[in-house]
Amino acid sequence: MERPELPLPQLHAFVVLAEELHFGRAATRLGIAQPPLSQQIRRLEDKVGYALFSREPGNIGLTPAGRELLPAARHALTHLAEGLTAAREVGSGRAGRLRIGFAASLALTVLPGLLRTFRERFPAVDLDIQEMTTTPQLAALRERTIDIGLLREPPAHDAELGFKTVLTEPFVAVLPSSHPLAAQRTVRVEQLAECPFVLLPRAVGPPLYDQITNLCTAAGFTPQVTQRAVEWQTVCALVEAGLGVSLAPESIRRIRLKGVAFRGIEPGTARTRVAVAWRKNDSNPLVLRLLAALNQDPTDSP
Template identity: 40%
Template sequence: MELRHLRYFAVLADELHFGRAAERLAISQPPLSVAIRQLEDSVGARLFERNSKQVRLTPAGQALRASARKLLRQAEEAALEAREVAAGSAGRLRIGFVGAMLYRGLPQALAAFQASHPAVRISLAELNSAEQITDLLHDRLDLGFMHTARLPAELSARLLLSEPFVACLPADHALARKRRVAPATLREEAFVLFSRAASPDYHERILAICAQAGFLPEVRHEVRHWLAVVSMVAQGLGVALVPQAMQRCGLQGAVFRSLQGVTALSEAYAVWRPGPHNVLVDGLLHAVRQARPAEAVGAGLRGGAGQRHDSLQ
């Protein structure tokens, strides 16, 4: 049974006249008759009673008519959805993100994208970088926003922004009165640190900042989310080095100060698995670039392992 057979059947069921049905279908009568016989053979029942004077539906034909129309509508809707997805006006985006992206313009980008693509369904999952990489490799995500560019060869990345690290201090801390903080002055402090398991890159980068200042931090607490880092600092449980974006989290009790003599940058990447062109991913990346905070600097392309430079152009 082919959709062509069902379409011919539906028109003939409406017209109950081979000549008029053939005219509507823009074909001659013989191909229409052949198609109806093929459909009847496929169904295993006669669908029309026909003689020299009239054509009418059999009970089997009457039963098939409603189902045929439903199937044809579904086929039309499926074709329309495919065209809309190809054009980027419909479809689904599965997005993973690290918590810091909430303060780097991602919510604003999603709102702008959704306003211009109301038929696109977006699902979000807050995941650390390692979890996102796994889900991208297993086709459970279409796009990830993460901290690392150390990726398997199957993935590609775009550097979205780079920003400084800043010192995060309890509001009543003695150093909170200063405009800039030298990392060495934090030597005796208890640190709240981003978990190595959640993001090895950030964990190692923060340790490297401290090592450059001549000390290894006393890591009192390890957590998996930047908001948890700031929250613990706000409650007086230690100090931390965090991406500048976390200044926008609005938690009372924590203050942020520039770091003196530190060149290390916090980076955010968009990561995807190369494959068929996905205009939705491309459109969302454009929205993120437009919405990124003014303080962020730097943008470019980086491939995954092996330094591939796959873009979504």
Template identity: 40%
Template sequence: MELRHLRYFIAVAEELHFGRAARRLRLAQPPLSQQIRSLEEKLGLRLFHRTSRKVELTPEGSAFLERARLVLSHADGAFEFGRAASRGEAGRLTIGFVTSAVYNLVPDILREFHRVRPKVQIRCFEMNPEEQLIALRHHKLDVAFVRTPVREEGLESMLLAHEPLVLARSAGEGEEAAGGPVRLADFKAEEFIMLPRTLAPLYHDLVVTACQRAGFQPRFNQEAGEWQTALALVAAGLGVMLVPESLRQWRRPGVVYHALRTRTGELSLELVWRQAGPQPLVEAFAATAKVVAAGTRGLSG
């Protein structure tokens, strides 16, 4: 049985007239009658009572009509879903991201993509950079937001944004969260809080280089595996920390942020995906990310 047989049957069942059904289907009447007889033979059912004056559904035909409409509706929906997926308008997109990326640009990209492509199911996973690259290679992620520049065969990347580091320190009583610009060298006697290099190698090296250029070697007395944990340690007065500027958005109580008078380098945010054949969803997401990034501070830093 083919879907066309169901369409023929439904037309006859709704018109209760072979001639009108044939005109509706743009078929000649004899072939239509032949197709209905063939369908009845395949089903082993009599679907219609036929007389010279009228056509009526049998009880079996009425029951089959309900199921036929349901099957055809599902099939039409599947066809439309497939066509939408081929245009990047439907399907499922699996996204990886590093924690610091969610404080600024990534939510804006996700919001805009969901607005323009509401039929796409989005699944997001928080991962460190190495975990994301492994997941991309094993087809467990479609795209990834990473801080580390990726230049790897089989992967394609696009720079979305870069941002400076700011200094986070414990706030005094009643002190505002935003402080004035400071010199990094003025904090050489402080102990620094850091993420493990295994989790954020580029960030770790950037902090060390910034301190060395300011004339001192940083002393790391605490490590934390999450930005939120690290800033909680800063709030507790256990040390200072250089963090991406976008973390200001979190507004952690007890933490003051200072811009640095001398820029110490910048962290990039890149979108990475596999190089493959046509990937309508990935291509649509990358295009949205590019537009959103261009409309924010993005590439202007």
């Protein structure tokens, strides 16, 4: 049996009349004249197939059918009002879900302050935080599986994606604390020429990898990469184990390992960029909200 559709204006008129039990007062509440109200009720009764009100001179009451419909009608109107409110919250960027990809090392710099600022301003937003390196982030943005990326060394130009630099930082040498160079305050890059290197694989972030190897090339040598690790925490652990040295962004100093020494390098002019990335054609208002939060300088940089 096909279910009759019950238009919401008729349900609204029904609920108000059921509460007032007086056509004049109900019409006043609804902001309409009595004849249109009567027509709304008649149409609703026609759809239900039974009278919803008993009509005696000077006395209006709910019929058994009307008493049965009233809780469902109230629930439908309340559910609609809640849905409209939720839709407005999402549409305005005050609620909804924002998926953020981030490079692990950014948990040491820009990420905590950004999330704290955003959460304080928009507590109703559901944040889905996913750790991933630069290359997977760029792919995830294009595939629309994340909305925002926080990554190192973004591409110079991209037709689909926008980038905004939020932090730059110099490089440091990462050494076993027992290494002779750890006794120095700073290390010249050429002093690392004979050392085995521990680096991230180039595939996870080609621009950053190339920056590091270019530092070595400018110092007159090609780094002999003997160990690779996807995360800087693992790079530092391998350095602590004596498997090599590394060059890394300065924020890696915040990884506290007793057997690792971090030293500034000479020359110290090279810097690595941290950027936020997003789809240029993204209509999600939460993306704009996060970009605005970044403009408030929430970074927790070293």
